[in-house]
Amino acid sequence: MNSRKNVTLWLGIGIVSALLLLMAVSLFYVPYGANEMNIAHRLQAPGRAHWFGTDNFGRDILSRIMEGTQTAFAVGFFSVCIGAAGGFAVGSAAGYLGKWTDELLMRAVDALMAFPGILLALIFVTIFKASLPQTVIAIGVIFIPGFARVIRGGFLQYKEADFVKAARGLGAGHGTVIFRHIVPHVLSSVIVTASLCFSTAILAEAALSYLGLGVQPPDPSWGRMLNESQSYMNKAPWFALAPGLFITATVLGFNLLGDGIRDLRDRRA
Amino acid sequence: MQASNEETDARLPLLEIRDLHVELTAPRRRLPVLEGVRLEVRPGETVGIVGESGCGKSVLSLSLLGLLPPAMRIREGEIRYASETLPHADEESFRRIRGKEIAMIFQDPMSALNPALTIGDQATEMARLHLGLTRREAREHAAALFRKVGLPRPEALLRDYPHRLSGGMLQRVMIAIALSCGPKLLIADEPTTALDVTIQAQILDLLRKIREEEGTAILLVSHDLGVIADMCDRIAVMYAGQIVEEGTVADLFDSPKHPYTIALLNAIPTPAKKHEKLFAIPGTVPALNERGTGCRFHSRCPHADERCLLQAPPVVTVRGVHSARCWLAAEEGGLSNAVG
Structure with a gap:
């Protein structure tokens, strides 16, 4: 039982660190320029010169995938940060203050949650200009309800814990109670949520870019590459295969990581 | 002391x-x-x-x-x-x-x-x-x-x-x-x-x-x-949310005035009572919405009468710091022999 749970965790860690390594490498080295076109070599099948083949402009797919990791991780990281920060503000206020503050904030969160996330992001990106920062903000806002609920739940649970009452009885102020006594306990569930949201963010970015509303050309993005590969599905199936595989692997990696951490935490609790 | x-x-x-x-x-x-x-x-x-x-x-x-x-x-x-x-x-x-x-x-x-x-x-x-x-x-x-x-x-x-x-x-x-x-x-x-x-x-x-x-x-x-x-x-x-009796340790243990205190003292297991069945106060504490207007203890009190049911008892000072919230405490000596 223990080993099975560890497998989930370690597999997640393995996939995620492999991708992180790929991203780190891409900062210093890519085999070809990501936007370097070579019409003579367009739509080449995978081979020794181009491991994942080339696209319709003769650009090296491996290089574009590698640069795409930067986009994917940037979107994942910043949107999760926005979601967690917003969720913390809303969730901690609702959970700690309780009463009508809680009612008001959680109903707002319910309303946001009831709205389909991708639709919300589409509206947001349509109103503002479609670009990377807008995409990040749009995706981050979608995550606020999830984080808010988890954090509120933690606050509700630990606000009434004996050690919190004892700390208050001995003169601890609100700041001490919140940041020293409650937050460390809420943190583990926030990490799990963050990991699961990370994969959702990458998927959402791919979806938005696929729809042409996320990252704009010529910047490399996995979703954008899928979009571009559509017309060449018969002629060059490898064009779609590479970004598809990487999206799948990344989502799988972060989901495994999240599940693994959750299992680890539950076993301890 | x-x-x-x-x-x-x-x-x-x-x-x-x-x-x-x-x-x-x-x-x-x-x-x-x-x-x-x-x-x-x-x-x-x-x-x-x-x-x-x-x-x-x-x-x-x-x-x-x-x-x-x-x-x-x-x-x-x-x-x-x-x-x-x-x-x-x-x-x-x-x-x-x-x-x-x-x-x-x-x-x-x-x-x-x-x-x-x-x-x-x-x-x-x-x-x-x-x-x-x-x-x-x-x-x-x-x-x-x-x-x-x-x-x-x-x-x-x-x-x-x-x-x-x-x-x-x-x-x-x-x-x-x-x-x-x-x-x-x-x-x-x-x-x-x-x-x-x-x-x-x-x-x-x-x-x-x-x-x-x-x-x-x-x-x-x-x-x-x-x-x-x-x-x-x-x-x-x-x-039930009130102080029913207050006093020094000697006051309460030697001459308790409130029937609840007396009952509590009787419920303490002692070696002398080893072979008897342990005394328990009948009934339970009234719920918050069932306290009524009279004495809170009347439903479990062996001495309760009409007055206890309807009128809240006064706090009676027995002697010095010793006081009890009971109608019977006013009637001097009425309960002091009840412990035993």
């Missing part, structure tokens, strides 16, 4: 609770939890509060520090600390005295310490907050207190996490933390209930030692009359 009581009586009370009413705000109605509680604690005195579960002992002790749960609030009454009134709603004024003037120790030491922080982090928190000590000074201060409460190897303990210590040790840690700012009043809410009997005796000895050496007044909340009798100068017996 008697002499020292006379002496402390002359001083101003440290804590005065006057006509305290606490209510529970349930949807669409308000239920009284405490009704007209009156109590005084003088410097260096140990006052015990006894009563069965649900009579309001813990609510009373929490209200003194402004720590009532969100659903409860003080409806009226006054809490005065060192002749200064503490406003009910003002969190800040309560926070200033919490820990520094009045400290509280809780029932279950295992859950009263944060499992995620070291003992040192938690033991130094208060001294740094209230006394403005640096990290190192606070650690030395805590180590000295640990030694005082009889904890071995204080420096090593400061680096440990709570799960590594036994319940008795944790309660000592809690007491050391409570003492760290030299409070004048210690509220101990069932401090020994979660501990086993031998440890109980040690913790009570420790509290006694603290009272003698530091002159700290103690408000001891317990359901255990034995513990209370052993420790306290004065006892208040609570029933």
Whole structure:
């Protein structure tokens, strides 16, 4: 039982660190320029010169995938940060203050949650200009309800814990109670949520870019590459295969990581 | 004992609770939890509060520090600390005295310490907050207190996490933390209930030692009359949100006036009653919405009559500090032979 749970965790860690390594490498080295076109070599099948083949402009797919990791991780990281920060503000206020503050904030969160996330992001990106920062903000806002609920739940649970009452009885102020006594306990569930949201963010970015509303050309993005590969599905199936595989692997990696951490935490609790 | 009581009586009370009413705000109605509680604690005195579960002992002790749960609030009454009134709603004024003037120790030491922080982090928190000590000074201060409460190897303990210590040790840690700012009043809410009997005796000895050496007044909340009798100068017996009888240990044990006190005393198992069936008070404490207008105890009282059902009994002063909230107490000597 223990080993099975560890497998989930370690597999997640393995996939995620492999991708992180790929991203780190891409900062210093890519085999070809990501936007370097070579019409003579367009739509080449995978081979020794181009491991994942080339696209319709003769650009090296491996290089574009590698640069795409930067986009994917940037979107994942910043949107999760926005979601967690917003969720913390809303969730901690609702959970700690309780009463009508809680009612008001959680109903707002319910309303946001009831709205389909991708639709919300589409509206947001349509109103503002479609670009990377807008995409990040749009995706981050979608995550606020999830984080808010988890954090509120933690606050509700630990606000009434004996050690919190004892700390208050001995003169601890609100700041001490919140940041020293409650937050460390809420943190583990926030990490799990963050990991699961990370994969959702990458998927959402791919979806938005696929729809042409996320990252704009010529910047490399996995979703954008899928979009571009559509017309060449018969002629060059490898064009779609590479970004598809990487999206799948990344989502799988972060989901495994999240599940693994959750299992680890539950076993301890 | 008697002499020292006379002496402390002359001083101003440290804590005065006057006509305290606490209510529970349930949807669409308000239920009284405490009704007209009156109590005084003088410097260096140990006052015990006894009563069965649900009579309001813990609510009373929490209200003194402004720590009532969100659903409860003080409806009226006054809490005065060192002749200064503490406003009910003002969190800040309560926070200033919490820990520094009045400290509280809780029932279950295992859950009263944060499992995620070291003992040192938690033991130094208060001294740094209230006394403005640096990290190192606070650690030395805590180590000295640990030694005082009889904890071995204080420096090593400061680096440990709570799960590594036994319940008795944790309660000592809690007491050391409570003492760290030299409070004048210690509220101990069932401090020994979660501990086993031998440890109980040690913790009570420790509290006694603290009272003698530091002159700290103690408000001891317990359901255990034995513990209370052993420790306290004065006892208040609570029933259904009211203090029904108050007096010195001798007053209550030798000449109890309220039928509830008498029943409680009869329910103590003694070696002499070994072969008899243990006396239990019939019935249960009335629920918050079933208290009625008369005496709260009438449904379980063997002496209750029409008047007890309809009219709330007055608080009758028996002699000196001894008082009882009972119609029969007014009729002198009516119940004093009932114990046996």
